């Protein structure tokens with residue numbers, strides 16, 4: 013009876029370990045295997061780590077015979093099978109916990125700095141000092157990976173640094189989308205759309221970064237004095253010069269009726285799971301949450317800033333486009349406040365919205381957004397037709 017109970021408990025533990033999303037303890041982490049002739053950032057990190065443990069291997073990113081020999085020595089010293097292959101047990105033995113102001117672990121810190129820079133797009137000085145910039149980058153990285161943002165590099169953070177694939181490749185993402193038949197959201201008047209703010213560009217004197225890509229209507233194509241003092245209702249009937257169209261097949265999942273300075277926004281979830289938010293627009297009547305749209309279908313128009321309740325009638329026209337991978341359970345914006353921008357676009361304290369790969373120079377005073385927000389600049393390269 014007792015044995016069966018123990019067996020049952022073991023099975024239960026196994027089930028919990030396998031299926032509980034929060035059961036990410038050291039025993040369940042998956043680590044990449046490195047061996048002779050492996051190359052890359054993980055090898056560089058491994059070599060820094062071996063240096064930390066007193067094995068003076070040259071740090072060159074190549075798992076050469078010298079590295080094999082030092083790994084074997086390390087394994088032997090740790091009581092592990094000394095086969096010269098770095099797998100779960102060896103990684104676990106290599107990855108000590110560290111955090112800011114840990115002064116004795118310069119080469120472990122170098123490994124972290126190197127991984128953050130070369131796999132995840134940070135720009136730290138690889139100097140072995142766990143300084144405030146490193147602390148901020150670690151916290152930002154933890155946030156982007158869905159980990160507790162505490163600045164402590166423990167087993168889970170080490171595992172994400174080493175096991176996660178490299179930073180998201182936005183160029184590849186947009187090339188793939190073009191191949192899949194995505195079209196430009198503003199294809200109707202070539203030359204009328206100019207560069208506006210791009211993803212990650214500095215806003216508010218550097219206190220936050222831009223979450224999307226602006227498709228800015230050039231001066232020659234504006235007529236913003238036309239309805240400058242009209243009401244929001246009249247804005248809906250404003251000359252629809254610059255049509256905004258769906259980049260891809262999808263369904264409308266959110267509408268913000270007050271996005272920014274009297275403009276609106278809508279979010280479309282696509283068949284491939286990505287989500288696009290079209291902001292600073294007017295929305296075509298009949299489009300509501302649940303509306304199914306097809307690639308190239310008109311969804312609205314670029315609306316000019318015309319906030320009748322304040323003096324913010326600057327007449328600027330742009331499509332502010334955000335694109336998400338669709339991995340995050342977080343909503344894009346909460347509710348429809350009068351000025352959604354003031355809370356959903358500029359809030360630097362809410363932890364509902366996270367920003368992936370924030371440049372360390374802007375952290376922690378950054379623009380917190382969903383972790384799966386991606387660089388939408390490449391949408392400019394989508395076909396016009």
Ligand SMILES: [Zn+2]
Pocket residue numbers: 209222224225226331332333
């Ligand atoms: Zn914008």
